[in-house]
Amino acid sequence: MSIAVGDTIPDIRVMTTTNDGPTHVQTGDERVFPGGTAFLCDAGMCGPTESVLGREIAPIVSRFITNLPATFPVAKGPVALNGAIIDIDETTGKALSIQRFTRVVEAA
Helix, strand or coil, rough: CCCCCCCCCHHHHHHHHCCCCCCCCCCCCCEEEEHHHCCCCCCCCCEEEECCEEEEEHHHHHHHHHCCCCCCCCCCCEEEEEEEEECCCCCCCEEEEEEEEEEECCCC
């Protein structure tokens, strides 16, 4: 078991990538408040699934370890689309429901 402690999401992603685990995931706290506000703390990431915030992992890890300048090419591979679908009352403008969704698509 690994425990990652970092200051930022990229720090945590680098640590868990080297320890085999994802970090930027949807929260499960979606709800509609009594006043009609739809809420989801983190809708998740949209981008390559095997990446650090959409960039290739190796250059990020190298930069993290060496603190030397590096370029960060866009990662390739399957892409995740995370978000929420919110049903809104057209008369009041208030949310009626919220539903999380996740879809992974193979890159072309």
